[in-house]
Amino acid sequence: MQAKVNVIVAAALLGIAGAASAQDVQVVKLGHVGPVSGAQAHYGKDNENGARLAVEELNSQNLVIGGKKIKFELLAEDDGADPKQGTAAAQKLCDAKVAGVVGHLNSGTTIPASKIYNDCGIPQITPSATNPKYSQQGYKTAFRVLANDNALGAGLALHAANNLKLKNVAIIDDRTAYGQGVAEVFKKTAQARGINIVDEQYTTDKATDFMAILTAIKSKKPDGVFYGGMDPQAGPMLRQMDQLGMSNVKFFGGDGICTPKLAELSAGAKALGNVVCAEGGASLEKMPNGKAWRAKYDAKFPGQFQIYSPYVYDATMVLVDAMKRANSVDPKVYGPKLFETNYKGVTANVAFEADGELKNPAMTLYTYKDGKKVALN
Known part of the structure; x- marks a missing residue:
């Protein structure tokens, strides 16, 4: 009888341990916004693919931040390259309490959305919006990973x-x-x-x-x-x-x-x-890890590559790198760490100026030969 009681107690303890283990997994939401409908959908889908690839890889790393196992979840929104839709998407991500946002694609959506992210204290890294006004607003939440x-x-x-x-x-x-x-x-x-x-x-x-x-x-x-x-x-x-x-x-x-x-x-x-x-960057062939990354991308999303997905991938990784260094997924805690970023990414060695601009950004000129895009420099 005593042996049976011991088995029951052991099973109960295992159940408690299992529950505790499950509770120790913290879901951290990351936002992505781009136009996945309309004439610019090919850009938006490519960007979103870059974020999905990054999140999938991060989840395979079994990261522990702040003493908890972290599972990242991507909340992807469509802004249709429209400023009004963009600000609505930004507010939706704020309300969902995402820990950080990669986006938007267009300057016309990124700039108005940046005020919303700033007001709710969420770091935003744009992988593709290039208008200089984005970084001139004085927001400590706004970053860019390519040349303007x-x-x-x-x-x-x-x-x-x-x-x-x-x-x-x-x-x-x-x-x-x-x-x-x-x-x-x-x-x-x-x-x-x-x-x-x-x-x-x-x-x-x-x-x-x-x-x-x-x-x-x-x-x-x-x-x-x-x-x-x-x-x-x-x-x-x-x-x-x-x-x-x-x-x-x-x-x-x-x-x-x-x-x-x-x-x-x-x-x-x-x-x-x-x-x-x-x-605003090196050609993929000249990026530090460009060729290997492109092969990985094409295997998962064949025929969908456009321009910015490697920048989206790096931006996502940079957000999480700051979380790891801060040992926190709280935007208020890890956000300031973004200014201390020194991350060896696919596109560049990512580090930021005081205004959130990328330090030492590269630029590449291209032309088209026989219908194929080729680098000039």
Whole structure:
């Protein structure tokens, strides 16, 4: 009888231990926001894939932070590249008490959302929004893991002036925070280098017909056209440049047009061969761990890679690196540790300036040969 009692007691104790073990697992929510619907969905899905890959790897590491086993859960929101939807998504993540956010994709959604994250004390790392205004607001919760428009716009203008020796350039932008911002920097730097801006035209991030503005530009006989915007507009624009006999005009743009999908969207346009675009980082081949990471990404998400997923992956890892160093998943505790980041990532050795900008950001220029995106530097 005593033996039976001992077995029952032992079983009960095991049950208690099991319950305690289960209770010791803490679920930590991480937010991701990008456009996974609409014309820019290919960017948003690529970004979200980067976050999912990071969370999956983090959960395989059986991390213990603050004495508890940690299980990360990704809360992914769609902002449709729309500022109002972006702020609604940000508030939703605040209400869900996420520990940190990676996003948003666009400057136009990232900047208004950043106030909401700041007000609720949640660190935010953008992997792709490049407008300098994001880091100029004074928020201690706002970080960026790639070069901003000051580097991209200026780099393209310097290439146009110094390497291509262009004299007359027209500018088009889509009136978004991103498109307008990168175009303004290009214009300022180009003019300082003696390039004549022969025309400035405007469109929207929903437009597909650019014949009127391109016809107006053609009459000014430019050597190049700079477009501040994203690839859903740049692709049709290149096709329409062909139709107007502008195939030999150089076509410049920032990271928003610098995608593999641009070749598909331009549908065989000859003008694609005259594209020069810039990305805020090293080419994947030159990234510290780029090739191995890309192979891992392609195995899990075949055919979905665009641009920013490695930056999303690094941003997610950087948030958790700060949690580990603070031994806390509380944003108030680990948030300040982000300023002390020195993380060897896929894209770069990530460290931040006092305003949340990436220290020593790289920039790469690309063109398209035989429909494939290739690095120029």
